[in-house]
Amino acid sequence: MRASSEAEACARLEDEAVLNIALDSLLIGVSGFFRDAAVWTALQGRVLPDLARRRPGTIRVLSIACSSGAELYSVAMLLAEARLLHRSELVGVDCRPGALAAARAGLVDAVALETVAPELRDRYFERTGAAWRATGALRHRSTWQLMDATRVLPAGSWDLVLCRNFLMYLRDDIADAVCRRAIASLSPGGLLVLGKAERPPSCSGLTTVSRSIHRSDGA
Ligand SMILES: C[S@@+](CC[C@H](N)C(=O)[O-])C[C@H]1O[C@@H](n2cnc3c(N)ncnc32)[C@H](O)[C@@H]1O
Structure with missing residues (x-):
């Protein structure tokens, strides 16, 4: 039923179920496995191996605005391929x-799964009827948190933060604040991955190591 005024619409959004329906219809949730292939080639070829060499302990990965998980599961597959998943913690x-x-x-x-190489698909997904399910190895390393990322991010010192195709939908000042918070959450030498159309704020102190991949000071 249509709301007859802005005030009534706001009042209805107090109902969590209504709010979630509104978020699902208003926000763009498009994602995909290994979306923007060049970034994943760089991550797999040199960025993750280099990170693993510098980080003997737990590798902490955060996907901000993770949608239904394709991005974080893509990282998990690369970490598993590099035999690093057992010492990684992934949060979306x-x-x-x-x-x-x-x-x-x-x-x-x-x-x-069409953007996942068949050998990776068969190694990290199992058929369940018409669908596929990520194997326990991927799922058990990943946790998922409900959060308004314009207000708060999970506490921590992250080695790899993916914040892709999210800032571009935000007002400039809010995008800037979210990006600065993401940068502040990086471990020394940690990496921030942005979307193809996104750039870190000027004077952010990051070094670009490959297109869309930026490293914090202290590497
Ligand atoms: C276009 S998708 C990007 C998904 C993924 N990062 C990628 O690049 O494939 C944008 C995501 O941002 C999420 N989002 C929008 N506003 C948000 C907010 N304030 N806090 C957390 N997530 C938000 C949406 O729900 C959606 O899943």
Whole structure:
């Protein structure tokens, strides 16, 4: 039923179920495995191996605005391929509970997996009827948190932060603040990955190591 005024619409959004329906219909949740292939080639070829050499302990990865998890599961596959998954901790945050439920379940359809090489798909996903499910190895290393990333980020010192195709939808001042918070959450030498159309704020103190991949000072 249509709200008759802005005040009534705001009042209705106090109901969490209504709010979540609104978020699902208003926000763009497009994502995909290994989206923007050049970034993943750089991550796999030199960025993750270099990070692993510098970090003997736990490798901490955060995906901000993770949608239904394809991005974080892509990182998990690369870490598993490099035999680093057992010492990695992966966290995805998004403001849509439905997207996070899908991420947590690790269920994807065959079309979504078309951008995953068949040998990786067969190693890290199992068929369940018409769908596929991420193996326990990927799911058990990943946790998913409901969060408004414009206000707060999970505490921590992150070695790899992916914040892709999110800032571009925000007002400039808010995007700037989120990006600065993401940079502040990096470990010394930690890496920030942005989307193709996104850039870190000027004077952020980051060094660009490859397109869309930036490293904090202290490496
Ligand atoms: C276009 S998707 C990007 C997904 C993924 N990062 C990628 O690049 O493939 C944008 C995501 O941002 C999430 N989002 C929008 N506003 C948010 C907020 N304030 N806090 C957390 N997530 C938000 C949406 O729910 C959506 O899943």
